Amino acid sequence: MPQMNMVQAINDALRLEMRRDSRVVILGEDVGKVGGVFRVTAGLFDEFGDDRVIDTPLSEGGIIGAAIGMALYGLVPVPEIQFSDFIFPAYDQIVSELAKYRYRSGGEYPAKIVIRTPVGGGIRGGHYHSQSPESLFIHVAGLKVVCPSNPADAKGLLLASIRDPDPVLFFEPKRIYRAAKGEVDEGDYTVPIGKAAIARDGKDVTVIAWGAMLYECLEAANQAAEQGVDVEVLDLRTLWPLDIEAIVASVKKTGRVVVVHEAPKTCGLGGEIVALINEKAFLHLEAPPARVTGFDTPFPYTLENEYLPLAHRILPTLLETARY
Amino acid sequence: MPQMNMVQAINDALRLEMRRDSRVVILGEDVGKVGGVFRVTAGLFDEFGDDRVIDTPLSEGGIIGAAIGMALYGLVPVPEIQFSDFIFPAYDQIVSELAKYRYRSGGEYPAKIVIRTPVGGGIRGGHYHSQSPESLFIHVAGLKVVCPSNPADAKGLLLASIRDPDPVLFFEPKRIYRAAKGEVDEGDYTVPIGKAAIARDGKDVTVIAWGAMLYECLEAANQAAEQGVDVEVLDLRTLWPLDIEAIVASVKKTGRVVVVHEAPKTCGLGGEIVALINEKAFLHLEAPPARVTGFDTPFPYTLENEYLPLAHRILPTLLETARY
Amino acid sequence: MRPAIDTSAYGIHASSTASERPAPSAARNPHDTEAPDVVKVLREGDTLDPTTDPRVAPADVLRLYTAMVRLRLIDERLTALQRQGRVGFHIGSLGEEASILGSAFAMRDKDWIFPCYRELGAALLRGMPLQRYLDHMFGNENDPAKGRQMPDHYSWKAGHIASVSSPIGTQITQAVGFAWGAKIKRDELAVLAYFGDGATSSNEFHNGLNFAGVFKAPVVFLCRNNGWAISVPTERQTGSATFAEKGIAYGIPSVRVDGNDILAVIKVTQDAVARAARGEGPTLIEALTYRMSGHSTSDDPRAYRPEAGLEAWKELDPIARLRRHLAPQKLWTEATDAAIEAELEAELKAAIAVAEATRAPSLDSMFDDVFATPPWHLVEQREALKKGPRPKGH
Amino acid sequence: MRPAIDTSAYGIHASSTASERPAPSAARNPHDTEAPDVVKVLREGDTLDPTTDPRVAPADVLRLYTAMVRLRLIDERLTALQRQGRVGFHIGSLGEEASILGSAFAMRDKDWIFPCYRELGAALLRGMPLQRYLDHMFGNENDPAKGRQMPDHYSWKAGHIASVSSPIGTQITQAVGFAWGAKIKRDELAVLAYFGDGATSSNEFHNGLNFAGVFKAPVVFLCRNNGWAISVPTERQTGSATFAEKGIAYGIPSVRVDGNDILAVIKVTQDAVARAARGEGPTLIEALTYRMSGHSTSDDPRAYRPEAGLEAWKELDPIARLRRHLAPQKLWTEATDAAIEAELEAELKAAIAVAEATRAPSLDSMFDDVFATPPWHLVEQREALKKGPRPKGH
């Protein structure tokens, strides 16, 4: 199997699916001729032409609104939002329209699109090229939310997302776009939506993460191991609907849990996971579930590495929770 | 002291502050001549004129964007969004701009506005006249969020919000706009932002609520009392920043807690409150913290009373939690 | 301690305080329709302007007349049902029937319609069954929207009618995407997108027209300029002299039409469909008309506009104008309206009886269609709800 | 297991794959500036068009020339610093200096400027200290933005410069609200709002111009039409023939100007300020210019546009054109540029040295200014961070 980075794996999935299914179209800012500001759609314009890989005017609302219309017509649009920080001009189309279309029409009009967008910090992008807005979409009923942590999952999850009957927000952790490399099957395969993966087996404490922070958790887990704490690392992969079984199983095993995410702490997905664990495994808890997250401030530029929940911030919480 | 309903109390606060402070202006759809679709701004156009009570074009993004600009100039805008369901076209201006202005300019440009908007179900408004989007704003650092449950608080909290240096989302529970009545001081007074109120003293279980659902909790508490369960009811009043002290004190007293809100469960404020309680009072918990909330579906029309967390749905959870 | 719930308001309530307001503006002078650029067909007397006459077959003209009268009667009945508390809400089209029915008539069967909320007439003209509509209005178990949406938020895929949404303007961009999708697939069809004058201020008007202009999507944008967005008059909506000229900003040809002249509306819409079919892209139509009633059953317009303004518009009533055209040709007699009314009355009575007697949607149904298949959390929530107690009075 | 972090991308990376693309479009032909409606002042040779000449004092012309040269040199230096990895990012204005400096010059001191991200020149012309700017570019402790924002996202209240934001278009509506606020307060001032051609597609362009048109806010909308929005050419941005004509949709008078003719830009901006001062409201200016460099330090335009297109624009270089005007009058000699460069070089060297040597903002500072006073949760988060370990390499 060839080695690919995340960008290549996502590009591979898009190419494969566009060859297989002529209904798939890509639209967005700079996705065409230049292949996207991160080059994720590179080469697709050349292969599929301007009708299927479409540079649009500078309007996220227009991109998503038009994509919804295309979906109602029977196409399978995979719009790109250049940075997830710029998704908000389209927020009304996503939460008021896309999320509710199937429901409000009694099933007559499913509006299935996959919104691809780079997420998270790590490129010194400051307030507006670094945010992780997943919980702002998870709270809204009707959207599936996915975030892969490695090239093989990225390809398989994207193919699953495009073939899923429901709208999907597909968050691509830009910090590891090129840095995360691995073997990727060249063929057609999917990774199921709604299933987490155990990235590291452990028995003392569970850490739940996704995307770029997974690697920070693994790093912290290795450091914890040196101190005799055996950490289990769960890679959520699908952020909604959560793999609640995997979470509960792991927490029942370890009795201790830490959730890690880049987004601000308050009303982030971490809080929801803690509340769900309370509901489903309260009597198994041997320590208070903890969160290591971005702070409740805008995402800063110079102090980016102080803001992010990197391994040095995760480790103490892991140890505390394990030793509670 | 005169009796007022919520609409009258809010109107009273606006009039008082507009008389006191000539920087205060109101803008929004139908707020002027007709005094708002719920009549909350009735009479203000006549008293203060078209320069300070302004009917705008139909654009929430325009209303909030312009209000931010007015605030930068030195006015104190109190824009109205006709229904909180229609706030999303302005979401980018709120989360990318309003919330971050003071921070990103190193304090040079605080952008202080108060966004008033009716919230929640109870008027048979279906998907788009019923939602409770508070957690979508609480997650975003830089915004204060307020939701009163009675006329006296509504007036005092609105005056505090207008005088607060930070941007505030002021959610008005439309279900009780006219139904909640009470004595309201005609004079100038404020209710502090960030302070909860104990709406009912109790020792067995704490229920945390706000806005219209407070009355459902009180009703359920009365029914629970008949079954020998003594419920403490906390009215949050300010949704962010939370009165964490009041919450922790009550939970330490009862050891049991139920959070109630209209918004969908997942990633709602309830989950955050449960997670915070875990962090701050884990060893005091004698039962799993529970949530009684709207479901993770769009807000339905016919089955509105099945969707809402009314007393009949709150009571069983109260009893279960108390008897756990 | 638990206050009674206030279910009275989606919209405007009549002002209770008498107030000395500046005289409200007229918001669109009826004489605007006399401007030279406004397309008209019907002349006083029974003649038609031969240069613009779309030459609609007499049987079709009569069908349209019937549809206008029926639509008005249906509005009246729904308003009455709302006043009686039997239906929660209704938003009618009094005075705007010609704009709605003329434009819908001009679209071909294969074409699609993206309504705002005030174009029931378009759906009915396409054959949406009255029973389907009333089941929706009562939000009962047979409502195709499964009782989930407010009244007048229907959809009807078989009739190529998209799903009505409350947020203003959102359907405009979607209509453009739909039409653009057809163009990408090399399917020749056109899409009619309806919206009001207020909607021209929305983000989505801008996005929709901009994308349509760039990608030459085959869309007919029909702006019903009825003078008001709830209480806000058109002068407060835009600084431009007309809504039609907004097309210039997007390179989209546009036209103003007398929206109370059904033949003129048909003419300009047919021209727009022909442009779309020739691959020339979108057209913006501004139909000059007037919202003769309140915004909806929640609104009392006396609080913000003078009754006087209405009088001039009553002269221009689209039904009366078509009647004045039909009568001299003996296509209309006094008996015509009575017959239409009698027939409709029977249909309505039956449909209302059935709709009202049909029970509410099941609890289960609340959890369907959020996703294609309910995930674990919705299954859990559904089962918990079904096991628990029901609300009082259910 | 932890992969190295990729810090290379805010923007476009050069294409590595050779590809057979259709010839990229030119996006704004330089000869557009010859259209009869485009305002020009500078003629070939050293004469000025007397009908449009704003009659700027020679000393001011020289000051503007100096400012243009300095701006270009500063761009070059910042780009070099970015290439050396000393500064994280820079977005320059190569080729657009006249549009930026001419319009800023035409505003009165009391007026305000709402920049997009490419108008450093306007802030510098108003006197923003170079040290302040460089402290910001290095995101150090003295950065007035406290190292929180990306480079080139400054603000400067004392100079009436609003706060730069990344999301495209948001400043437009804010500028309108600001100007409208002044109007409500009966304070006579004007606001200059800058944005690019791409920004005309944003929600906020529509909202801003619509509100300004209705409320007659004293705003000068300056659209720098530089041909590109990153890789997207103007033909993909709008179906309209010009950006100026978008003003019609809002009832806003508009004008096209040769954006590389600094005197012409001054002329149309002064006219717009005069209109605003007379209470006549907003004006939309389309300045025809060209982005001669990549979008930013993250972009390599060779991936999407032919070098050939640049040649014609180099002929129209705004600095060279002003120089051709100054030289015959002996206001410019070869020595002029050398002197400007030498002076700037000394200033820059000193400022960079200080900025680079200044330490990063404190941990505490990360939690300030979210609110006026940090609530309990931020105090807790701050204290926890300060107690905990620091990241590697800090």
Ligand SMILES: Cc1ncc(C[n+]2csc(CCOP(=O)(O)OP(=O)(O)O)c2C)c(N)n1
């Ligand atoms: C985004 C949004 N904002 C506000 C509203 C509330 N609202 C409903 S209808 C309406 C006026 C619409 O006016 P117009 O577009 O002219 O259509 P008309 O009702 O006159 O047919 C308003 C403000 C809404 N539905 N959606």
Ligand SMILES: Cc1ncc(C[n+]2csc(CCOP(=O)(O)OP(=O)(O)O)c2C)c(N)n1
């Ligand atoms: C809402 C939003 N979407 C996308 C971007 C990414 N982006 C940054 S600059 C730019 C192009 C802007 O083009 P234009 O308005 O013409 O200004 P110019 O850069 O040419 O001066 C894009 C797409 C953004 N910053 N904000």
Ligand SMILES: [Mg+2]
């Ligand atoms: Mg209208």
Ligand SMILES: [Mg+2]
């Ligand atoms: Mg540009």
